[in-house]
Amino acid sequence: MLRMPPFRVHNPKTNADAVAMWNELGGAQGDGPNVDWSAMYVAGGTDLLPNLKHKLFSPKHLVNLTGLPKTGIVETDTHLVIDGQTKLSALARNPLVREHAPHLAQAASLVAGPQIRNMGTIGGNVLLDTRCLYYNQSAFWRKALGRCLKAEGDWCHVIGGPKTCVAAQSSDTVPVLLGLDASIVLLSPGGERELGLRDLYRFNGFDHLKLERGELLTEVRVPKPGPGFRGVYKKLRVRDSIDFPQLGLAVSSRWDGTALLALDIVVGAAGPTPKPIKKLDRFLGGELTDERIDAIAELVRKGTRPNEAVQGDVAWRRMMSGVFTRRALQELRG
Ligand SMILES: Cc1cc2nc3c(=O)[nH]c(=O)nc-3n(C[C@H](O)[C@H](O)[C@H](O)COP(=O)(O)OP(=O)(O)OC[C@H]3O[C@@H](n4cnc5c(N)ncnc54)[C@H](O)[C@@H]3O)c2cc1C
Ligand code: SF4
Structure with missing residues (x-):
C-alpha cells in the first residue's frame, strides 16, 4: 500500500x-x-x-x-469565461460550452472516468504535470530502475541521455483549448495577468509551464467561435473507461456551406507541449475533397512524433494521428 x-x-x-x-x-x-x-x-x-x-x-x-468562491461558466459578448475551479463533469454538460465549443465538452467528458471528472477541475487539467512511464511510479520502482532526470536523477530513460526530459503533456482539454485560442487568467501578489495558452507550455518535461511560481489560475477564457464553427476531439487510450490519452487530436474548423474557411489541428500527449499542425492554409477556401482529407491526414502524421514516455508503440500512435485526422475531417464535412 x-x-x-x-x-x-x-x-x-x-x-x-x-x-x-x-x-x-x-x-x-x-x-x-x-x-x-x-x-x-x-x-x-x-x-x-x-x-x-x-x-x-x-x-x-x-x-x-x-472553498474559493465559484463563478461557474458565464458568457460575454465575445467569450465563454470558465472559473478555474469548474469540475470537468460540469464543463462536459454545460449548455453554453456544448453550444459554442462542443469539442471542449466532448474532451472534458473523455477525461478519466466519472468519479475523477466529478473531482478534477479545468484549472488542474490545464496545469497538469507532464507524465511518463518512468516517472509516474512509486519511489521504490523508480529507485530500482535508477532515478530519472525529472525525479532526483541525471538520466532520461526515454531518450537515453542526461539532457532533456520529454514527459508528455497529457490533458484532454488542452489541445482543444489551444485550437480555440483560449487564455488563462493568473493571480499573484503582483496582480492579475492574462496568458494565451499558446504561450503557456515549453518543450521541457520537467519545467513545462511558463508560470511564475505561486501564480493561481482563476479563469479560462475561450473566444466564442461564431457562425459556421464545427469541432471534434478524438482520443486514443487503452481502456475507454479511465485511461489518460496515448494521443489526443483536436480539430477546430469554420465552414460556409461546404466550403472550408478555417482549420486548426492540435495534437496532444505526444510530447511536453501540445503540437499545433502548421501549413494548413493551403487547404482552405474550397470543398474538403477526399484527396484533401488524405493530404491533411498525411501532414498530421508526418508532424506527429510520439515518444516512449507514453504507453503504446510509437509508430502505431503516429499512424493513428493520421487515421484520427481522416475520421475527424470526414465527420466535420458531414
Ligand atoms: C486514474 C486517472 C486517470 C486520469 N485520466 C486522465 C485523462 O484521461 N485525461 C486527463 O486530462 N487527465 C486525466 N487524469 C488527471 C486528472 O484527473 C485531471 O487532469 C484533472 O483535471 C486534474 O485536475 P485536479 O483539479 O484534480 O488537479 P490537482 O490534482 O488538484 O492539481 C494538478 C496540478 O495543478 C495545480 N493546480 C490545480 N489547480 C490550480 C489552480 N487553480 N492554480 C494553480 N495551480 C493549480 C496543482 O498544484 C497541481 O500541480 C487522470 C487521473 C487519474 C488518477
Ligand atoms: S522523459 Fe521520462 S524518463 Fe525521461 S527524464 Fe522525463 S520523466 Fe524521466
Whole structure:
C-alpha cells in the first residue's frame, strides 16, 4: 500500500487569500526538477495526491482551493469565461460550452472516468504535470530502475541521455483549448495577468509551464467561435473507461456551406507541449475533397512524433494521428 505523506491543509476563502497563504507558507525554492515545494495548491487533487503518494513532491503544506468562491461558466459578448475551479463533469454538460465549443465538452467528458471528472477541475487539467512511464511510479520502482532526470536523477530513460526530459503533456482539454485560442487568467501578489495558452507550455518535461511560481489560475477564457464553427476531439487510450490519452487530436474548423474557411489541428500527449499542425492554409477556401482529407491526414502524421514516455508503440500512435485526422475531417464535412 502507498501511504500518503504528512502535510497540513489550509483553507483560504478568497483567491487573494490563497495566493498570500501560498507565499506565507514558504512557496517553493529552486529550479527545474530540483524545486523544493514548501506549499502547493490542490484543487480536485486527482493528479496531485497520487503524485504525493509516489513521493514525487513532498510539500509540508497544501493550499486547498475547493472553498474559493465559484463563478461557474458565464458568457460575454465575445467569450465563454470558465472559473478555474469548474469540475470537468460540469464543463462536459454545460449548455453554453456544448453550444459554442462542443469539442471542449466532448474532451472534458473523455477525461478519466466519472468519479475523477466529478473531482478534477479545468484549472488542474490545464496545469497538469507532464507524465511518463518512468516517472509516474512509486519511489521504490523508480529507485530500482535508477532515478530519472525529472525525479532526483541525471538520466532520461526515454531518450537515453542526461539532457532533456520529454514527459508528455497529457490533458484532454488542452489541445482543444489551444485550437480555440483560449487564455488563462493568473493571480499573484503582483496582480492579475492574462496568458494565451499558446504561450503557456515549453518543450521541457520537467519545467513545462511558463508560470511564475505561486501564480493561481482563476479563469479560462475561450473566444466564442461564431457562425459556421464545427469541432471534434478524438482520443486514443487503452481502456475507454479511465485511461489518460496515448494521443489526443483536436480539430477546430469554420465552414460556409461546404466550403472550408478555417482549420486548426492540435495534437496532444505526444510530447511536453501540445503540437499545433502548421501549413494548413493551403487547404482552405474550397470543398474538403477526399484527396484533401488524405493530404491533411498525411501532414498530421508526418508532424506527429510520439515518444516512449507514453504507453503504446510509437509508430502505431503516429499512424493513428493520421487515421484520427481522416475520421475527424470526414465527420466535420458531414
Ligand atoms: C486514474 C486517472 C486517470 C486520469 N485520466 C486522465 C485523462 O484521461 N485525461 C486527463 O486530462 N487527465 C486525466 N487524469 C488527471 C486528472 O484527473 C485531471 O487532469 C484533472 O483535471 C486534474 O485536475 P485536479 O483539479 O484534480 O488537479 P490537482 O490534482 O488538484 O492539481 C494538478 C496540478 O495543478 C495545480 N493546480 C490545480 N489547480 C490550480 C489552480 N487553480 N492554480 C494553480 N495551480 C493549480 C496543482 O498544484 C497541481 O500541480 C487522470 C487521473 C487519474 C488518477
Ligand atoms: S522523459 Fe521520462 S524518463 Fe525521461 S527524464 Fe522525463 S520523466 Fe524521466
